[in-house]
């Protein structure tokens with residue numbers, strides 16, 4: 001629970017400050033338009049308490065969307081995806097389909113090579129810069145396996161615990 005919470009916080013921390021500023025501005029603008037300007041021009045509006053509720057919920061809703069767009073921009077960038085393309089997609093594809101597509105299709109996080117620190121793709125077997133083996137390989141057939149595999153899923157032979165070559 002605590003870990004999930006701190007994970008959520010660290011995810012929020014990647015939202016670019018400019019997105020936070022736009023979100024706050026959007027919220028304030030919504031309050032000015034609905035509570036300040038609209039009553040002057042439109043006589044046929046709901047009573048004031050209802051208007052306050054509408055403008056606060058509307059403002060929060062718009063602010064959250066702006067923050068989510070900022071998150072998609074930063075998150076797609078750190079995953080080696082095209083940030084501009086994905087940001088435009090989540091803005092212009094209606095009914096949140098852009099967001100849903102993003103969270104279904106996003107690539108795993110990029111991690112630095114333990115040896116040279118270069119950013120390597122999550123599905124890479126070797127570092128593209130220094131050739132370091134990023135994952136263990138089966139000592140029988142040579143294909144990439146996972147650290148916790150007991151048997152190789154490709155050739156079926158038992159793999160030693162120290163399969164990293």
Ligand SMILES: [Zn+2]
Nearest residue numbers: 113116127130
């Ligand atoms: Zn490397």
Ligand SMILES: [Zn+2]
Nearest residue numbers: 138141152155
């Ligand atoms: Zn094998």
